[in-house]
Amino acid sequence: MTMLRAERVTLGYGRRPVVHEVSLDITEGGVGLIGESGSGKTTLARAFLGLLSPMSGDIWYGDRPLRKADLRAFRRDVQPVFQAEALDPRMRVGRSVAEALPRAARSRVGELLEQVGLDPALADRRPHQLSGGQRQRVVIARALAVGPRLLILDEPTSALDVTVQARILDLLAALDTERLLITHNLAVVERLCRTSHVLFAGRVVESGPTAELLASPAHPYTRALRDAVPKLGGPPPQARGRTEAVPAATGCPFRLRCPLAVPQCEQAPALRDVDGRRVACHRAEDVLSS
Structure with missing residues (x-):
């Protein structure tokens, strides 16, 4: 749905x-x-x-x-x-989580903190007294408060x-x-x-x-994002194309950075079905086979 x-x-x-x-x-x-x-x-x-x-x-x-x-x-x-x-530094954790709850349901704060793996006793602390991971869990608990x-x-x-x-x-x-x-x-x-x-x-x-x-990316930009991820024990990532180029104002916006750009790329590509996904690239088939 x-x-x-x-x-x-x-x-x-x-x-x-x-x-x-x-x-x-x-x-x-x-x-x-x-x-x-x-x-x-x-x-x-x-x-x-x-x-x-x-x-x-x-x-x-x-x-x-x-x-x-x-x-x-x-x-x-x-x-x-x-x-x-995003947490208000002046507000205690419990009050921050309870903001979205009706008054009658504010006893659920401890339950929500437990749901995200936190000790309910942390409700009395302020954000600066928590670690980064604990603060992120509080943000999630606050979002979950309204179901x-x-x-x-x-x-x-x-x-x-x-x-x-x-x-x-x-x-x-x-x-x-x-x-x-x-x-x-x-x-x-x-x-x-x-x-x-x-x-x-x-x-x-x-x-x-x-x-x-x-x-198996079908767009050169998706492949560039994937190839930029370092691999443990592997060689450093190698950039392809001009990584400093700004997006093109006409045609394919990626063409000034794309190592596969051809004159056809001066025309904006439409999203089309290629191998089970939608791709906006004139050369998607070449990307998949390279």
């Missing part, structure tokens, strides 16, 4: 669009938005949370546009999980060390809640998301099953 859907959504700040006619569904099994900084991931997440109105297109919540939906039900069903720094059906997670492990990351990922994988994950960490999206969408310069350039997309 699709709870949230973007339909030809263009988003921007002022009059400058930064996300261009993106269409995607948030479906069961977890959905990942992958891309480097500035690719439009967080801007799209803000639209899914109702914090940013589209310049054109619509965000759909169930069977109606979000702008016409029951916002009270939406806020209960869809909750953000920001990075741990959401979907969590929207924006880089939930980026500020944590590797061992703490693993514990947070175990927790998220065990939750009976759907998730939209915004990240540049391919290992995290592979662990938590059945489907992924790769964004470059505010456009979806590849979509499909996460395992297939990462094992």
Whole structure:
């Protein structure tokens, strides 16, 4: 079942669009938005949370546009999980978690802390008295307080060390809640998301099953992201193409950085079906075979 859907959504700040006619569904099994900084991931997440109105297109919540939906039900069903720094430093942990609960249910704070693997006694502490991993668990507990059906997670492990990351990922994988994950960490999206969408310069350039997309990319940008991940004991990653080039203003936005660019790339490619995924690349078949 699709709870949230973007339909030809263009988003921007002022009059400058930064996300261009993106269409995607948030479906069961977890959905990942992958891309480097500035690719439009967080801007799209803000639209899914109702914090940013589209310049054109619509965000759909169930069977109606979000702008016409029951916002009270939406806020209960869809909750953000920001990075741990989002906690109010002046507020004790218990009060922070209890904010979303009705007064009669505030005895559940200890239960929620236990659900995310924390000692209920930590409710009396302030954020600066907790470790980074503990603070991130508090953020998750606060999001779970209203019983959401979907969590929207924006880089939930980026500020944590590797061992703490693993514990947070175990927790998220065990939750009976759907998730939209915004990240540049391919290992995290592979662990938590059945489907992924790769964004470059505010456009979806590849979509499909996460395992297939990462094992055998069909877009040069997806392959560049995968190849940039260091492998333990292996050689240092080697960049392909001009990594410093800005996105092209016309045609394929990746063409100035692409090692496979040809004159045809001066024409913007449309998303098309290639080997079980959707790809916006004239040379997708060559990428798969190389």
